[in-house]
Amino acid sequence: MKNTFIGAPMERREDLRFLRGRGEYVDDVAMPGLLYAVILRSSVAHGRLVSIDASAALKVPGVHSVITGADMPGGPPIIPMRLQPLPEFKPFEQPVIAHEKVRYVGEPIAVLLATSAAIGEDALEAIAVEIEDLPPVADWQTAAKNQSVLFEKPGTNRSLVFQARKGEADAAFANAPYVRREYFRTGRHYGLTMEPRGVMATWDDATAKLTIYGAAKVPFFNRRILSAQIGLPVEQIEMIENDVGGGYGARGEFYPEDFLIPFAARHVKRPVKWIEDRRENLMAMNHAREEECDLEVACARDGTILAIRGEVHTDMGAYMRTNGAVGARNVSQFMAGPYRVPHVKIDSSLWMTNKTPVGTYRGPGRFEANFFFERMIDMIAADLGIDRIELRRKNLIKSVEQPYPIAHVQPTDAKDEYDSGEYSETLDRALQEIDWPKLEKLQGKLIDGKYHGLGVVCFIEGGAAGPKESARIEVNKDGTLSVYMGTSSVGQGVETVFAQIAADALEVPIERIHQVYHGSTAYVSDGYGAYHSRSTVMGGSAVLDATNNFMATLRQAAGKRMGCAESNVTLDVDKVNGGGRSMALKEFAGLTAEGAFLNKKHTYSYGAHVAHITVDAKLGRIEIVDYVVVQDVGRAVNPLTVRGQVLGSLVQGLGGAVLEDLKYDENGQFLTGSLADYLLPTATDFPNLRCVVLDDYPSPINPLGAKGAGEGGIIAAGGCMSNAVANALQSLGAEPRQLPLSPTYIWELVQAGRKQAAE
């Protein structure tokens, strides 16, 4: 296979429509006879749902109907978990609409259908809801008291404890020459997408077929859930993935609205569209990242890490969402990051609280683990008087140790190992890029009123979740080729990347690949989707398999039609040649073959972040002077888009490290209700960022050698920024132990540090 296109920084095909405003997102799709759905959401955090009276709302002109749980025969269906679907989680899963209780501000109570969204919103105010307040649980410590429980049946607010184990940690601690123990916290934030969510559903009574627009991420899985909930065979449900305005782990999981809107369409036998507004999105899209960690690290005096032990507590919100357990599980399994740690004992508790439920956000659990552990490393280095870079080098896993087994997690029986790589090389490269020797004398110095600090951290990124992905190749009427994918697009450039892979595999010019179609259930028989940075590895490898099968199918058909041996058939741009004869490829229009890639192993991309920042200690303001990410991705299919993933995820990570914070008061009332409250990074916040993408160590587990690489930028941002702040403010004794690094927090650290120095 020639590599003409793989590895080339090709400009994206998607851009041609996006730049012209011709993308088609779900709200751009018109449908005659549409009713608009607006959702009445709880303004109470915890309460008994006594009654819903929609009679006044129904009288508002333009209102068609109001749907509640009472309209669902047998009660509202429950949304099952997609990942880690353990029986322990079942009592905590979410009904598609509030049933007997409300458990978070934002929980859907009723769906109102009207001729316009504006009329719908007018009429919402007329729905009378009676709720008996129950004591709210607004943090994990209150949850742990189990005095006010969200779910009576299990009688506890802890849905599960994950246990990550390796070796014999307690024994290692008992004999350790040095132990450091710290308590850390990461604040709640989420993968806000610029396009809020949306679902449009049409019901064809004649064919008993449901068509759903606005699918994303895991449409095949969601179709199976909906089929079971709504009582329709999967063949009667089509999920169409339009253009998608960002995912980051949050969009595309099965949410209540993914049942409510199709149900409404079938119930009223009219097309129904729901477009989430931003106020809703802040309180209804999966939250993430709120964890507290009591962590101990044991070392030898020379800095060799011996063991880690600790407890993590994740604030899960009110229900276990489809992928809600991933972050809490990952933080326990990946606490050690890219470091060699022979003994691990981490217990990760999942606490239900009266807040928006939690799901994944890019680098779930890994962002938190990186912050917890990398802060510890800097603290330990200072204690032991060892250079913090040398301490990292000493403990980074070496290539000769690969594959390197990591902590084993129960009760999911999750065993894993890192695949390949020399982690110290990306560290060395990052230090070289930023010119560390020149900068190191600036550490902690006060220059022109600002303290200079350097942060350096290492990370691993897991990707390529299996078990399988599908692709299909078909000859079009004009002899060009179309590629159909089971993976989804969330904006990452799949239409271009898969065209590159297909073109190289078939050895045709890339223009012969007419179009890459993604995500919709009509395209392949079985697909999985876009999550855990899997699309290039899983989808790309499926494309390779599909091209192999396609060529075999083409050879068979061409051999017959041209009367030659199959092995003599070749494809040359738009011609099929064999046995001295030649036919145009378009004569084989309709010829199609599927391919699949099965995979049980994860890929582990890795790298380092190094940052030079200044801190104005009086304002608590951080400014980035220079920030370098170096990441080895195994194989960069499109270096342009890989760089975009690294830098884009880095800025998201910096947002989580410095700006973004979803806040509740002690009554579970949601306080960050607008984009003036929830602060996203803008063009002026984090300038001076750069990245280097390497592919020195391909992954052995897939034919492309690629590793999932969309999350490395985000994973280490919190660890790097907090270490940089600690480094800058070392003379003031400021040690950050929580994120975000808001101005108030930095100022408080400085005051506390000064006070301690005075005592």
Add this chain to the structure above:
Amino acid sequence: MTTKFEVNGKPVSVDVEPRLTLADCLRHELRLTGTHIGCEHGVCGACTVLVDGEAVRSCLILAVQAEGTKITTVEGLSNDADLTPLQKSFRKHHALQCGFCTPGFITTAHALLTEEPDCDADRVREVLSGNICRCTGYIGIVDAVLEARASYKK
């Protein structure tokens, strides 16, 4: 209320409720769906259009306020034949991923470069700070706008 204005060089007449925003009017009455809605409270910039050449948030303007104005949307800054120099620069610098914020950046950048073809990187960043992108991290966008300056200079 009947309101008359011009969009992308063509006269339009719409009969709409006063409460219909210009953003919703463009998208649903005129079916120009390139202008996107990201927040409806004037923060994200996805809805940016040009009114008489000035970049404004169309979610904060009523359609009826557009009476007598000349509006340009992303569609009016595009053609079928080829990408414009600004669009080419965006593509070259990978200044978009999911594409949802992109029309707002194109209209804003066009307004800035038309008025200030000599703007520097700080000015570009400052002006673009009113548009939120969640995918790219802005580096490519700023590079794209800076490179596009050449095509706006006389």
Add this chain to the structure above:
Amino acid sequence: MKLPPFEYACPSTINEAVALLANHSGEAKPLAGGQSLMPMMAFRIAQPSLLVDLRKLPGLKDIKIGPDGVRLGALVRWRDILDDKRLAAAHPLLKEAISHVAHYQIRNRGTVGGSCAHADPASEMPGIAQTCDAEVTVMGKAGTRTIKAADFFQGALTTALKSDEIITEVHLPAWPAARRYGFQEFARRRGDFAMAGVALYYDVNGGKAANAHIGVIGVGDCQRRLPKAEAALNGKTVDEALAVKVGEAAAAEVEPQEDIHASAAYRRALTGTLAERAVKAAAARSAP
């Protein structure tokens, strides 16, 4: 977040506008740039029954500069202030403060009158009006009246405006060329509402500061002047040590609020830091 229903009028004269407001018993609101009112309506915090669009009203878009100072028409936009080269000399403090307002697109629409009528405690324009002893001219069914800034801004989102009145002009007194000034604010991000901001000026009399005006924005429920901090500055030679003292006085004088962006203690300290830095910036400006 679709807007609630309302009626809409677009009068051609100020008298028509006033009559419309007067006839709606307090349920009508004037609409200028809409950059503050529209978001409030999108969240259904404000639900006026009638919007009176002021865009056709004549004579409200001018910036008049003369010996008595700067007169800003109510419909003057931030963009107009930043584009007006005369203001670099005629009122540099105004210009500097307005450069911090919001973002590019907002500055193309937001107006002086709209901002003053809305009276967000963190807005720069009410802060400048307060600090500089501005006068606000309003017109209602009872006629025209002129209100001193200190009397006009009464609290968070609260002004002396009656429901039938609209602002027609904000008048900033003349600015002597030798005046020293400073403006410092700190927001979470560029263009956000400041967690605190300080605008100050003083004149120099016999080598010492005189006529000090120090105003704070974003702290407490309203922009206000800080007389104790001003007293700390007046009559003294301005040097680093004095800047620190003025900062301390300002920090002690304010009543800071706690919110999701800043704690009260931090906000107090921030006020002090910004006041200190504003004094230093003012002193560093050399006389022409």
